[in-house]
Amino acid sequence: MIINLFDLEKKFTKKLPKDIEGYYSSGARDEVTLKRNRSIFNEYELLPRLLRDVSKIDLKTTILGLKVDSPILIAPVAMQQMAHEEGESGTAKAAKNSNTIMTHSTISNRSIHEIGPLHDKLFFQLYFSKDRDFTSQMLQDCKALGYKAIVFTVDAPRLGTRERDERNSFKMPDNLRLGNFVGTKFENFDKMEEHSGSSMNLHSDNLFDPSLTFEVIPWIKEKSGLPVLVKGILRPDDATQALNYGADGIVISNHGGRQLDTAVPTLRQIEPIRNTVGYEPLIIVDGGIRRGTDILKCIALGADAVQIGRPLLWGLQYKGQKGVELVLEILKQELIETMILSGCKNLNEITRDLVVKV
Ligand SMILES: Cc1cc2nc3c(=O)[nH]c(=O)nc-3n(C[C@H](O)[C@H](O)[C@H](O)COP(=O)(O)O)c2cc1C
Numbered sequence: 001m002i003i004n005l006f007d008l009e010k011k012f013t014k015k016l017p018k019d020i021e022g023y024y025s026s027g028a029r030d031e032v033t034l035k036r037n038r039s040i041f042n043e044y045e046l047l048p049r050l051l052r053d054v055s056k057i058d059l060k061t062t063i064l065g066l067k068v069d070s071p072i073l074i075a076p077v078a079m080q081q082m083a084h085e086e087g088e089s090g091t092a093k094a095a096k097n098s099n100t101i102m103t104h105s106t107i108s109n110r111s112i113h114e115i116g117p118l119h120d121k122l123f124f125q126l127y128f129s130k131d132r133d134f135t136s137q138m139l140q141d142c143k144a145l146g147y148k149a150i151v152f153t154v155d156a157p158r159l160g161t162r163e164r165d166e167r168n169s170f171k172m173p174d175n176l177r178l179g180n181f182v183g184t185k186f187e188n189f190d191k192m193e194e195h196s197g198s199s200m201n202l203h204s205d206n207l208f209d210p211s212l213t214f215e216v217i218p219w220i221k222e223k224s225g226l227p228v229l230v231k232g233i234l235r236p237d238d239a240t241q242a243l244n245y246g247a248d249g250i251v252i253s254n255h256g257g258r259q260l261d262t263a264v265p266t267l268r269q270i271e272p273i274r275n276t277v278g279y280e281p282l283i284i285v286d287g288g289i290r291r292g293t294d295i296l297k298c299i300a301l302g303a304d305a306v307q308i309g310r311p312l313l314w315g316l317q318y319k320g321q322k323g324v325e326l327v328l329e330i331l332k333q334e335l336i337e338t339m340i341l342s343g344c345k346n347l348n349e350i351t352r353d354l355v356v357k358v
Pocket of ligand 1 (some may be wrong): 231255307309311
């Protein structure tokens with residue numbers, strides 16, 4: 001029986017081959033941050049308001065001018081066809097049916113040309129290649145294909161080591177492709193040489209430019225002609241810098257614990273970042289969000305919206321598009337329940353006083 005997201009996670013873990021499950025589920029090194037992203041939610045408790053007429057609940061919000069049915073968005077997650085043949089198209093169609101935003105990863109199996117036409121609320125997640133012409137072309141294509149924003153991931157000047165991938169010599173199955181690289185000089189970059197350990201390191205050497213600084217933000221805005229969100233922010237001063245360089249919002253994230261192990265869990269950083277940047281800027285947060293109560297806590301502490309990473313894979317593996325829709329619906333229903341029981345009719349009523357730090 002499937003009641004919550006963990007029921008789907010259990011099915012997922014049993015069903016997939018060990019190396020693929022390991023790639024999707026693992027965190028960097030000792031996986032301390034991976035675990036802390038979740039355990040920290042128990043360090044914040046709810047202080048509900050009562051007798052507030054909660055007969056009608058409204059989850060709607062607007063993100064960068066896009067009206068969505070709930071503050072639950074879909075994070076960029078690489079290589080989704082390893083979970084289900086539909087891959088990113090199942091996720092995009094689920095996002096459309098659920099009227100929410102999906103961010104499409106650079107390292108996807110299905111290309112922007114395939115996914116772009118499927119939904120009118122798509123963001124594109126950028127891994128900034130050392131080859132600026134390649135990056136520039138991809139950004140221009142995103143605009144032409146109707147993507148609404150660029151999510152610039154900044155917590156990956158190199159790949160964090162996921163030791164499970166090293167032990168399993170993880171490699172994307174040969175029958176799959178990285179859609180955005182087909183027909184480019186990066187087409188075969190994961191097959192270039194014999195190597196031991198995880199193939200992801202080869203991707204990272206080719207794709208990531210460790211010399212980048214905040215100054216590249218205006219370049220991305222100019223080339224894409226789109227709003228830019230900076231993903232991977234954990235510090236208030238970095239949030240301020242990103243906004244000063246023209247970012248249109250930030251995503252508080254530690255990459256689901258996959259980059260710098262022992263980095264702070266994201267929930268803790270929402271309030272200090274919101275207090276520093278002020279009321280106005282868009283703040284999205286991800287990392288370990290699995291329950292309606294988690295979402296309410298993030299919003300109470302200052303986030304405008306949350307996004308989910310691994311749970312979309314659990315849904316996708318279970319039933320493709322329908323499975324992703326199920327994940328979004330479970331979270332929505334849990335959020336509605338949490339709001340009713342906490343005395344909130346709409347997202348504006350989710351205020352800081354509803355959460356107490358243990
Ligand atoms: C298998 C996997 C692949 C990911 N691929 C990307 C990616 O391509 N680009 C990116 O910015 N973040 C990527 N992320 C990080 C997610 O966008 C997100 O920050 C994280 O998964 C949120 O935590 P959660 O999985 O606990 O919900 C990936 C995460 C996972 C689990």
